[in-house]
Amino acid sequence: MRLNVIGMLFGIAFGGVLAASNLHEYDTIHAMLRLDEFDVFWFMASAIAVSAPLLDLLERRGMNTPFGGELSLSRSMPEKHHVQGGALFGIGWALAGTCPAPALVMVSSGAMLGLVAIPGIFLGLHLRERQQQSDQHVGDGEHRMAVTSDH
Amino acid sequence: MFDALPDRLAWFVGGPILGLLIVGLFVVANQPLGASGAYVQTSGLIRRRSDVVVWRVWYFVGLFAGGLLVTQVFREGAEIRSGYDAMRDVFPLWATIPLVFGGATLLGYGAAVAGGCTSGHGMCGTAQRSPASVAVTVTFMATAILTTFVLRIATGGDL
Numbered sequence: 001m002r003l004n005v006i007g008m009l010f011g012i013a014f015g016g017v018l019a020a021s022n023l024h025e026y027d028t029i030h031a032m033l034r035l036d037e038f039d040v041f042w043f044m045a046s047a048i049a050v051s052a053p054l055l056d057l058l059e060r061r062g063m064n065t066p067f068g069g070e071l072s073l074s075r076s077m078p079e080k081h082h083v084q085g086g087a088l089f090g091i092g093w094a095l096a097g098t099c100p101a102p103a104l105v106m107v108s109s110g111a112m113l114g115l116v117a118i119p120g121i122f123l124g125l126h127l128r129e130r131q132q133q134s135d136q137h138v139g140d141g142e143h144r145m146a147v148t149s150d151h
Numbered sequence: 152m153f154d155a156l157p158d159r160l161a162w163f164v165g166g167p168i169l170g171l172l173i174v175g176l177f178v179v180a181n182q183p184l185g186a187s188g189a190y191v192q193t194s195g196l197i198r199r200r201s202d203v204v205v206w207r208v209w210y211f212v213g214l215f216a217g218g219l220l221v222t223q224v225f226r227e228g229a230e231i232r233s234g235y236d237a238m239r240d241v242f243p244l245w246a247t248i249p250l251v252f253g254g255a256t257l258l259g260y261g262a263a264v265a266g267g268c269t270s271g272h273g274m275c276g277t278a279q280r281s282p283a284s285v286a287v288t289v290t291f292m293a294t295a296i297l298t299t300f301v302l303r304i305a306t307g308g309d310l
Contacts, residue, residue: 003180007206010176011213012220014184014270017172019221020156021165026235030310033299043162043169044274050170051278055177068181073279078286085265086272086287088257090294094302095254097235099269100262101186103255104211105218111234116248117255122194124259125187140185140271 003067015105024105024114026097033094096120154227173275180206183279185271186214187262241309261291 021043022028032040055073063071093099096117098106103121106114169184176184192207222229233239238247262268265287267276273291276284302310 003206004209006179007210008213008216010172010179010184011189011210011215012217013172013213014169015214015217015219016221017160017165017169017217018214019218020160020225021162022159024218024222027237030237030299033295034303035296039162043166044269046163046166047170047173047274048278050167051173051274052280054170054174055278056280058174058178063178065178065181067179071177071181073177073281075279075281076283078283081264082266082283082287083290085261085263086290087261087294089261089265089268089287090291090296091298092254092256092258092261093269093291094295094298096251096258097238098255099186099258100190101214101268101270104214105222106234108215108218109222109234110229110231112231113234113247113251116251120252120255121187121190121259121262124256124261125190125263126194126259127256128260128263129191140183140188140267140275 006067014101015108018102019105019109024098024102024109024111026106026111026113029093029097029102033097092124153225156221156225169274170278173278183267183271183275185267185275187259187268187271189214190259191263238310241306265291 018024023040023043028037028040031037055071059071059073065071089099096103098114098117100121103114103117107118173184176182188204189207189211192204193211195203196205196208233244233247235247235251238250242250258268262271265272267273267284267287269291272281272284272287277288
C-alpha cells in the first residue's frame with residue numbers, strides 16, 4: 001500500500017519534470033535528433049552526472065532501503081540483445097519522436113497523437129513477450145524487478 | 152490554469168532534479184526509475200496476470216498525472232490538439248498516424264529486446280555505470296540520429 005503511494009508520487013514527479021522540460025513534444029525530440037538543439041542531451045547528461053556519484057556512494061556505504069533491501073546496483077556486460085534491441089529502439093524513437101514515459105505526458109498535455117503512440121508501445125512490448133514466452137529481459141535496465149510487496 | 156511555470160524548464164534545472172529522482176527511487180525501493188517496465192506491469196494487470204508488480208501500475212498512472220498537473224494546472228492549460236507539429240507540416244494526418252504507430256511499435260519491441268528504454272537504460276542504467284546500458288544507449292542514440300538524418304534526406308530537408 002505505502003509502496004503504491006510512493007510509486008505514484010515518483011511517477012507524478014517524473015512526469016512533471018518531463019512535461020516542464022517539454023520532452024513530451026515531438027518537436028523537442030526531433031530537434032534533438034536533428035542535432036539542431038542540444039538541451040535534451042545536456043538534460044540527460046546532467047541527470048546522470050548528479051545520480052551516478054550519489055548512487056556509487058550509497059552503494060559503498062551498504063545503504064539499506066526501506067522497501068528493497070540493501071541498495072545494489074547492477075553492472076552487467078553487454079550482450080547481443082542489448083545492441084539489437086537498442087538499434088530497433090533508436091529507429092522507433094526517431095520515427096515516433098517519443099518514448100515510453102514522455103508518450104504518457106504527451107496525452108495528458110492534450111496531444112492526441114499520443115493515443116496512437118501508446119498502443120504501439122504496448123503492442124511492441126507484447127510482441128516480444130509472446131515471442132519469448134517469458135519476460136525475463138523486459139524491464140527497466142538490467143535491474144531485477146523483485147520488489148513486489150510492501151513491508 | 153495558473154501560468155506558474157516557464158514555457159520550458161532549463162536543462163540545468165530539470166536534469167539535476169531528474170537525477171535526484173533516480174537516486175530517490177533507489178534509496179526508497181532499490182529500483183530504477185524506468186518506464187517500459189511500468190507498461191509491462193500495466194498490460195499484465197489488464198490481462199489479469201497473477202504476478203503483477205502493482206506499484207509499477209500506480210507509477211504508470213502517476214506519469215500521466217504528473218504531466219496533467221504541469222501542462223494543465225501549473226501552466227495556462229494546453230488545448231486538445233494533434234501534436235507532432237513538425238511532422239504535420241510535412242505529412243498529412245493519414246500518413247502521420249501509421250508512422251507514429253509503426254515507430255512506437257518498433258521502439259516498444261526494441262525496448263523489450265534490450266531490457267529497457269531511454270529511462271531504464273539511458274539514464275538509470277548509465278547512472279549505475281552498467282556497461283550493458285551504455286552499449287544500449289550508444290546504439291539507440293546512433294540509430295535514432297541516423298534515422299532522423301535519413302528522414303531528412305528523404306523529405307528533401309523538410310522534416
